[in-house]
Amino acid sequence: xxxxxxxxxxxxxxxxxxxxxxxxxxxxxxxxxxxxxxxxxxxxxxxxxxxxxxxxxxxxxxxxxxxxxxxxxxxxxxxxxxxxxxxxxxxxxxxxxxxxxxxxxxxxxxxxxxxxxxxxxxxxxxxxxxxxxxxxxxxxxxxxxxxxxxxxxxxxxxxxxxxxxxxxxxxxxxxxxxxxxxxxxxxxxxxxxxxxxxxxxxxxxxxxxxxxxxxxxxxxxxxxxxxxxxxxxxxxxxxxxxxxxxxxxxxxxxxxxxxxxxxxxxxxxxxxxxxxxxxxxxxxxxxxxxxxxxxxxxxxxxxxxxxxxxxxxxxxxxxxxxxxxxxxxxxxxxxxxxxxxxxxxxxxxxxxxxxxxxxxxxxxxxxxxxxxxxxxxxxxxxxxxxxxxxxxxxxxxxxxxxxxxxxxxxxxxxxxxxxxxxxxxxxxxxxxxxxxxxxxxxxxxxxxxxxxxxxxxxxxxxxxxxxxxxxxxxxxxxxxxxxxxxxxxxxxxxxxxxxxxxxxxxxxxxxxxxxxxxxxxxxxxxxxxxxxxxxxxxxxxxxxxxxxxxxxxxx
Numbered sequence: 001x002x003x004x005x006x007x008x009x010x011x012x013x014x015x016x017x018x019x020x021x022x023x024x025x026x027x028x029x030x031x032x033x034x035x036x037x038x039x040x041x042x043x044x045x046x047x048x049x050x051x052x053x054x055x056x057x058x059x060x061x062x063x064x065x066x067x068x069x070x071x072x073x074x075x076x077x078x079x080x081x082x083x084x085x086x087x088x089x090x091x092x093x094x095x096x097x098x099x100x101x102x103x104x105x106x107x108x109x110x111x112x113x114x115x116x117x118x119x120x121x122x123x124x125x126x127x128x129x130x131x132x133x134x135x136x137x138x139x140x141x142x143x144x145x146x147x148x149x150x151x152x153x154x155x156x157x158x159x160x161x162x163x164x165x166x167x168x169x170x171x172x173x174x175x176x177x178x179x180x181x182x183x184x185x186x187x188x189x190x191x192x193x194x195x196x197x198x199x200x201x202x203x204x205x206x207x208x209x210x211x212x213x214x215x216x217x218x219x220x221x222x223x224x225x226x227x228x229x230x231x232x233x234x235x236x237x238x239x240x241x242x243x244x245x246x247x248x249x250x251x252x253x254x255x256x257x258x259x260x261x262x263x264x265x266x267x268x269x270x271x272x273x274x275x276x277x278x279x280x281x282x283x284x285x286x287x288x289x290x291x292x293x294x295x296x297x298x299x300x301x302x303x304x305x306x307x308x309x310x311x312x313x314x315x316x317x318x319x320x321x322x323x324x325x326x327x328x329x330x331x332x333x334x335x336x337x338x339x340x341x342x343x344x345x346x347x348x349x350x351x352x353x354x355x356x357x358x359x360x361x362x363x364x365x366x367x368x369x370x371x372x373x374x375x376x377x378x379x380x381x382x383x384x385x386x387x388x389x390x391x392x393x394x395x396x397x398x399x400x401x402x403x404x405x406x407x408x409x410x411x412x413x414x415x416x417x418x419x420x421x422x423x424x425x426x427x428x429x430x431x432x433x434x435x436x437x438x439x440x441x442x443x444x445x446x447x448x449x450x451x452x453x454x455x456x457x458x459x460x461x462x463x464x465x466x467x468x469x470x471x472x473x474x475x476x477x478x479x480x481x482x483x484x485x486x487x488x489x490x491x492x493x494x495x496x497x498x499x500x501x502x503x504x505x506x507x508x509x510x511x512x513x514x515x516x517x518x519x520x521x522x523x524x525x526x527x528x529x530x531x532x533x534x535x536x537x538x539x540x541x542x543x544x545x546x547x548x549x550x551x552x553x554x555x
Contacts, residue, residue: 001021005017018040019047022037082518083518085515086515087512092134094154095536096127098540099489104185108185128164133464137463141161143161144159144161168482183273186488190244196279197242198243199239201237204237205229206233219476221254235254237250244495246491247491250484251265251269303437305430308429331354335350348430360426368413375412404417465483507530513527521553
């Protein structure tokens with residue numbers, strides 16, 4: 001259908017033009033299409049232009065902004081005198097927002113908040129904080145300017161910091177339902193394999209002097225710091241991930257919480273999700289007998305690392321058992337060992353890495369050479385200095401284990417200790433309760449604990465989880481929850497694109513949204529997609545932003 005212009009020549013030689021609404025119909029006899037007039041607007045010089053404008057506007061309601069803009073530009077209605085006013089980053093937020101919607105996270109939050117009748121857009125505020133963690137981590141106060149001036153967030157032109165804190169409070173109220181629904185939505189959409197669940201803990205510190213914490217503080221405390229900042233108060237964060245490295249849940253505990261004491265809560269929380277038969281994979285810090293019994297509740301199983309120097313009789317027997325190793329990967333040799341009989345039997349897999357063994361041997365040789373120089377230097381010292389230096393060497397964390405002291409106080413290198421250390425080079429011991437897994441699957445499953453270590457690195461560095469400046473416990477817990485949601489999006493992007501998040505983020509952040517104005521109205525138009533940006537959107541199954549995001553005619 002189209003508007004056509006036909007002309008007729010009068011007897012006096014003048015030409016008259018007529019405007020008609022027409023469409024083509026196929027004439028089977030003539031074998032070609034003929035124009036059929038649906039409506040005649042009359043003579044061109046007598047047509048009411050307002051009628052045509054109303055018709056054009058009515059039609060444009062059913063067009064995309066880009067199509068409508070092209071039509072107006074062709075008509076030269078608003079294309080003259082455009083001025084470039086400002087620009088915002090578009091690509092990163094758009095990618096995360098589309099993934100957020102694809103996973104159903106927005107719908108989940110809307111359903112959880114449906115009965116609360118808030119006047120603020122809670123779902124958009126929470127998404128903004130998650131996107132900020134992934135793209136440009138900053139404080140809630142700094143987010144006000146970030147949202148207003150730096151990025152384009154659909155349906156959120158501006159925010160106030162007090163609204164963000166209110167949204168964090170509301171997020172905590174629905175935390176348990178949110179975590180469960182997010183897991184099931186993501187597991188169904190991505191077809192996640194949840195037969196292996198990896199769990200580990202880390203610590204995260206606060207930039208506050210311990211003396212400044214309120215009396216009776218229950219969460220932020222001093223304790224063993226995996227960040228090597230024992231001088232600061234901190235918290236312990238637990239994380240469970242799938243074999244693909246997708247984080248399914250996070251926990252927060254006081255910093256003086258021991259790894260051995262958290263397994264019961266973790267297991268109970270995951271049982272409530274009805275995951276079915278799950279094998280929990282954990283490192284040596286969780287291998288107490290009580291924890292292993294807990295992990296076997298509800299039909300579960302475990303793969304855990306054993307401390308090779310724990311002194312347990314079963315561990316000593318497993319390490320001393322003779323037998324050949326089987327090579328399953330480069331620098332990965334395994335030997336299966338069963339200790340005991342019947343229901344009391346314990347199944348182990350001893351893993352040997354020749355490359356790691358060589359590295360440890362060279363490190364020890366370097367250490368012993370340095371120790372020999374230290375011992376030689378002792379002979380040159382006077383009595384009091386000699387005594388202090390002797391005490392220092394004996395208490396040294398690296399030197400001390402290779403020293404023995406004679407009856408006269410002289411220090412010597414303990415050759416038996418050196419031989420004992422050599423027996424453990426490149427080896428680690430794994431214990432499992434599942435008899436159906438092959439020894440190779442046990443070893444490879446445990447080796448994948450590196451995925452959770454990578455998740456912690458992403459949390460702490462890329463998403464800048466630390467240092468934290470929040471004081472209130474609820475804010476701290478909400479901050480970790482937001483970081484978990486950001487990590488979830490980031491890991492899915494990395495898995496689907498096979499690229500690191502910083503690389504995807506930096507490329508997508510180059511996609512900008514320009515704001516233009518003219519006497520007839522304003523226009524929001526993005527820059528052209530690069531080949532790499534288009535590839536990222538395609539790999540994620542997401543639609544890139546349209547070329548024209550908005551047209552705002554002046555009235």
